Amino acid sequence: MESRHAEMVAAQPWLPQPWIVREVIRETADVVTLSLQPGEGAAAMSFGPGQFNMLYAFGVGEVPISISGDPADASRLIHTIRDVGLVSRALCGLQPGALVGVRGPFGSCWPVEAQAGQDVVVAAGGIGLAPLRPVLYHLARHRARYGNVVLLYGARKPDELLFGVELEAWRQAGIQVEVTVDHADAAWRGNVGVATTLIRHARFSPRNAAAFICGPEVMMRFTAAALEERGMAQERLFISMERNMKCAVGFCGHCQLGPEFICMDGPVFAWPRMRRLMAVREL
């Protein structure tokens, strides 16, 4: 199945495959999760945590969206999408039964299995939790393989927090889940402040830990810097980058950042590869 999909992408890298919306889950006011199943002529795909697909809203356009589902469950293909533009709005508005075009999966993966026996810090800001959810599903399922596992998750406001059910399930599975918001409301009893303020609550051994970080660039830079300060090695920090993409296969040139094509070399990078580039404004 997997190789048939890869073959189709290789033979016709520009051509979307038809998938059907099976379920639409409204996560927040502007975030929707789509569960897809293959349409006629499409093959189920397996993917690694951190990879993305190009999702095509028919006649409207195509955007890169990280896969937010469980990598161990190939029966459904799941993406979590924030409505921020023309195409993402069209995708968020799809109803069950609708056709959506899919090309992928593309890009690099979070090296989660390589961290067996180690502590794992997962740090997410806003919609950045979506590309990390496959990692958390994996860690929860194979909890015993890893040392301390901690999720540090920041959202702007309490009503923008994603995946409430999963957050609780991950807690139950033995993951330390710390949540913060930038702006509290009257009902909020939790942490207030940016995601980096959670690091002091995290239980992990910096010298025996890896971190997976995804969120706005400023959040990733500060989180990586704070984890370095806690004594983590630079090369054990990983981040996921976002850039404009039109092709996802290295042809269109849009996603370049210095020497990197985010679509093929990334989106997941070891921090040392991005550190210098991200320090340069407008690169």
Next chain:
Amino acid sequence: MPDVPATDARILQADRLDRLFEALIARGYHCVGPTLGEGAIVYDEISGSTDLPRGWTDEQAPGQYRLKKRNDGAYFGYVVGPHSWKKYLFEPQRRLWQLKRAGQRFERTDEPPEPKRYAFIGVRACEIAALRIQDRVFAEGSFVEPGYAKTREQSLVIAVNCTQAAATCFCVAMNTGPEVREGFDLALTEILEPSHHFLIQAGSERGRELLSALPTAPCTAELQQAAKTAVAQASRQTRTMETAGLKELLQKNLESPQWQDIATRCLSCANCTMACPTCFCSSVEDTSDLTGDHAERWQRWDSCFNPDFSYIHGGEVRKTTASRYRQWMTHKLSTWFDQFGSSGCVGCGRCITWCPVGIDLTEEVRKMTQPEGGRA
């Protein structure tokens, strides 16, 4: 096209040049090559020697291109114009597909175009280098662009050695010319004196077969020497570029104030990227009809100089002209090595000639290499 050792040169009399066109057409090739158009020498479909810009040359300088009459009957007595061969392999705009939404499937409603068999006539050494560079982008990476790969594979390169350089040429510095050494099916050298003829060599099996069909004569040592001398004239170039250490130098100067200085002149018009034979960026445009059930996707050339090129939600990554020029120049001359193992510049000088304000890439590199005040 696998290179085979070039054959010994043969001589084709200039008044027999149409035999080459006839042989190409008989073998089903679409001949494309230089012709006069738009006040310049451009590449277009041609069918014989009368379409060539015979007796014309080009005079080039930063921001300037002029056609001039020659006082001889040279067919290839010009250097390079605003067009490059990429427009045939990586078209300025093309439909990628047309789909109909039908139940649980997409029905493809277009006929994917049959890739053409082109004979590119008059390809210069720097342009062969540019073709090789785009091969690495579209045909030799993790993914292969099927249209490019097929068209390239079945097209012929009929090269022509330059026997003069424009004031904007710097292929010698980039080690891509002026002599055609590889990557051709046939290579011609035009000799005007004492009689008008072409030295002609085959560089591939297809080229050999073609050459055998032409009315050629053996080449004498004198004519061989005359051709060498003619090509050597094209090595005399006024522009140059110091490439040693340039990749690293640019990476060290990402925050140089010189980018701001360039931005005071650069119009961010994208001409350099359109004229550049290696620039490969493109965008796509999705459209649908009124029923919403028929849609198509078009690919168009795009440029890192366009503001929305780097747009992600929240705004453009490269908002300023300084950052966009930096992206273009550091990509072309530095990060291209990381990505594709070579420079992205072949020294053809098009970006200098076709820049409306005459920004000279070689001069900007020189300023970066030898900054006033010793900054490095």
